[in-house]
Amino acid sequence: MDSFAGRDPLLYNLPFPRPVYPLTHLLRSMIAILDYDAGNLTSVALAVRHLGREPRITRDPDVARRAERIIFPGVGAARSSMENLARLGLDAALAEAFSEGKPILGICIGCQVIFSRSEEDGGADCLGLLEGDVVALRFPPGVRRKIPHMGWNEVRFRGGHEVFSGVPEGSQFYFVHSYHVRPADASCVCGTAVYGGIEMVAAVAHRNLVALQFHAEKSGPPGLRILDNFLRWQPT
Amino acid sequence: MLSKRIIVCLDVRERKTTKGIRFQENVDVGDPVEMAEDYYRQGVDELVFYDITASAEERPIDIDMVKEVARRIFIPFSVGGGIRDLTDMRAVLLAGAEKVSVNSLAVQSPQIIAEGSRAFGRQCIVLGMDALRVGESAAIPSGYEIVIKGGRQRTGLDAVAWAKRAEELGAGEICLNSVDADGTQEGYELAITSMVSRSVDIPVIASGGGGKPEHLVEVLTAGEADAALIASMVHYGTHSIGRIKDALAEAGIRVRRA
Numbered sequence: 312m313d314s315f316a317g318r319d320p321l322l323y324n325l326p327f328p329r330p331v332y333p334l335t336h337l338l339r340s341m342i343a344i345l346d347y348d349a350g351n352l353t354s355v356a357l358a359v360r361h362l363g364r365e366p367r368i369t370r371d372p373d374v375a376r377r378a379e380r381i382i383f384p385g386v387g388a389a390r391s392s393m394e395n396l397a398r399l400g401l402d403a404a405l406a407e408a409f410s411e412g413k414p415i416l417g418i419c420i421g422c423q424v425i426f427s428r429s430e431e432d433g434g435a436d437c438l439g440l441l442e443g444d445v446v447a448l449r450f451p452p453g454v455r456r457k458i459p460h461m462g463w464n465e466v467r468f469r470g471g472h473e474v475f476s477g478v479p480e481g482s483q484f485y486f487v488h489s490y491h492v493r494p495a496d497a498s499c500v501c502g503t504a505v506y507g508g509i510e511m512v513a514a515v516a517h518r519n520l521v522a523l524q525f526h527a528e529k530s531g532p533p534g535l536r537i538l539d540n541f542l543r544w545q546p547t
Numbered sequence: 548m549l550s551k552r553i554i555v556c557l558d559v560r561e562r563k564t565t566k567g568i569r570f571q572e573n574v575d576v577g578d579p580v581e582m583a584e585d586y587y588r589q590g591v592d593e594l595v596f597y598d599i600t601a602s603a604e605e606r607p608i609d610i611d612m613v614k615e616v617a618r619r620i621f622i623p624f625s626v627g628g629g630i631r632d633l634t635d636m637r638a639v640l641l642a643g644a645e646k647v648s649v650n651s652l653a654v655q656s657p658q659i660i661a662e663g664s665r666a667f668g669r670q671c672i673v674l675g676m677d678a679l680r681v682g683e684s685a686a687i688p689s690g691y692e693i694v695i696k697g698g699r700q701r702t703g704l705d706a707v708a709w710a711k712r713a714e715e716l717g718a719g720e721i722c723l724n725s726v727d728a729d730g731t732q733e734g735y736e737l738a739i740t741s742m743v744s745r746s747v748d749i750p751v752i753a754s755g756g757g758g759k760p761e762h763l764v765e766v767l768t769a770g771e772a773d774a775a776l777i778a779s780m781v782h783y784g785t786h787s788i789g790r791i792k793d794a795l796a797e798a799g800i801r802v803r804r805a
Contacts, residue, residue: 350668353643357617386668456549457750457773459670461720463550463592463803483550483803485623487670506549529623529645531587531805 340379342542345405346370347395349385349420358528362539372404380414380542381405383421384528386487389429389445392420393437402438409440409520416474416541417522419488422515425522426492441517442495448488448509456507459489466502466513466525474521474540475501475514482533484513484525491524519546550803551767552592552774553791554752555781557582558599559628562612565599566779567730573599576782580615586781587620589788590805594620595648595722595776598628599697608635610642617643625673636663640671648722650675651695654702654709657716664717673752674718678706678739679726691739698726706739707746714747721747722776725755732758732779735766744771752776760786760794767800 342359344352346368359366359382366382367374375381383405385392396402408415417425424437429445437445450456463483468475486504491511494500501521502514513524521541527534557564557579564582567573576582583594596616598608608629616624626639627648636647647667653660653674663672677698678691691706710721723743725736735756744751753772757763763775780786792802 351640351645351671353641354617354621354645357643358621361618361621386670458748459719460549461670461750462552462773464548465550481804486549526623529621531590531622535621 341365341367341374341377342380342382343375343378344368344382344384345375345401345421347385347392347399347401349387349392349395351386352384354526355382355384355418355528358535358538359542362535362542364542370399370401372400375401375404375408378413380416381408382416382418382541383425384418385420387420389420389424389431389437389490390435392424393435396424396438405438406440409518412519412546414541414544414546415520416538417520418528419524419526422522422524423488423490423492425520426494429490431490440520441499441515444493444495445490446493447490448506448511450507450509454507459487460506460511461487463530464504464506464513464525466504468502468514470501470516472501472516472521474516474537474544476540478533478536484523484527484530484534486513486525488524548801550592550801551772551795552752553763553788553795553802554593554595554774554776555586555591555788556595556597556754556776556778558597558778559609559612560598560600562609564782566782579612580619582782583616583624584619586788587622588805590792590803591622591788592803593622593774594624596624596626596628597648598626600628607631608639610638613639613642613644627673627675632659633662633666636667636671640667646671646673646720648673648675650677653713654693654695654704657712660713660716660718664719669717669719672718673720673722674710674713675722675724676706676709676713677724677726677729678736680736680739689739689742691736691742694726698729707742710743710747710751714749718749720750720752722752722754723772724776728756729754730779731756732762734758734762735770735772735775737766737770740766740770740772744773750774760791763791764795764798764800767795768798 356366426443623645625646683690689707693704750773752774754776
């Protein structure tokens with residue numbers, strides 16, 4: 312998926328008027344949103360801006376290195392996403408950020424490629440920040456469901472992670488995906504959702520990394536709450 | 548469990564929301580951006596904006612409006628009407644829309660579905676189709692024919708066959724509008740909705756005819772739709788999103804409560 316590639320520089324300074332920030336804002340660091348030709352980043356950037364922080368959409372690993380925290384969104388296929396990350400040098404920047412303790416938020420395909428391997432497109436090695444596989448949604452015999460899993464579904468959170476605090480019980484989130492993650496170590500699972508009889512992992516967290524299968528930026532108030540929590544989060 | 552979605556449709560003409568009956572006698576009902584924000588607060592699941600005159604007037608879609616909506620609401624929305632090519636699709640998506648909807652364009656050049664799907668991902672591409680009840684025949688086995696240009700032109704395409712073809716080409720979702728029911732508020736066209744929903748594996752949004760919550764209950768159960776589009780019944784304040792969802796929940800349909 313490369314059609315957002317070669318886009319005009321406008322996107323790097325979002326095509327929206329910038330709000331006037333108080334001077335103190337300049338002292339706060341930037342939120343890097345990684346652009347690796349995996350779909351549309353506008354809505355993530357707009358949500359971050361709505362929450363009072365200045366996003367910077369970037370494909371430059373050095374910008375990611377300077378950022379206070381990194382959001383790693385995207386839609387598309389695992390293999391092309393991995394190829395693009397490698398070509399841009401963002402795979403190394405992410406691995407560094409992870410080992411340095413910088414807060415990282417993966418969303419959708421960004422939640423999948425942090426695992427070891429995806430079976431999409433005949434199989435692709437992924438970043439391996441967490442151990443586990445990404446597999447296609449397969450339903451039990453006799454169950455027919457639409458693919459992708461598209462729409463609003465309830466996420467049941469567990470473990471009381473700070474990034475999910477204050478999210479009302481029963482909140483639903485917007486999903487669009489055909490593959491789901493299977494962590495090797497279930498202790499990283501923070502949230503699950505059920506579709507067609509499968510209990511899918513919807514959110515994971517490990518050290519300074521949080522990742523969401525759903526689109527928090529398109530999930531109304533509970534989604535914004537999670538993003539806001541992430542933007543304030545200081546992993547210990 | 549996935550919830551059934553309630554989607555509000557805003558037909559936009561010169562930056563005003565408008566509503567007609569069977570594509571005619573349109574009256575303005577409000578500012579689309581303010582209405583979008585109001586529906587967002589009421590807990591609508593998704594919004595659709597159709598620039599209803601862009602196509603006929605051959606002018607580009609109102610991108611400033613799309614940007615303004617994207618700044619204010621944080622749920623998915625799609626934009627249709629006046630999409631001419633990949634460049635227009637890209638502009639709409641980069642302005643913050645989640646999806647683009649193609650209708651007449653896809654009938655005239657079906658490859659746009661494949662190209663859009665390859666370029667932006669299939670979840671971004673909604674095929675809008677207007678189906679007219681014509682009676683079953685050899686050429687139109689489902690009894691519903693696709694019409695384009697706001698219902699003014701028949702195409703000879705069978706609605707079910709066209710839905711399957713669009714899925715093969717890479718559409719991520721189908722928004723099926725019944726021309727006969729559009730704007731009447733007398734209920735959705737259940738027969739074609741369930742036929743289409745059964746014949747494809749992608750989600751189907753039922754459109755046209757929603758007038759009271761019972762209609763949505765019907766189309767989301769017997770009609771087998773994954774989502775229901777509404778317009779008139781909420782634009783005039785007759786029903787609220789919350790009350791509609793209450794009624795759906797009472798009927799045992801899973802919905803998202805805001």
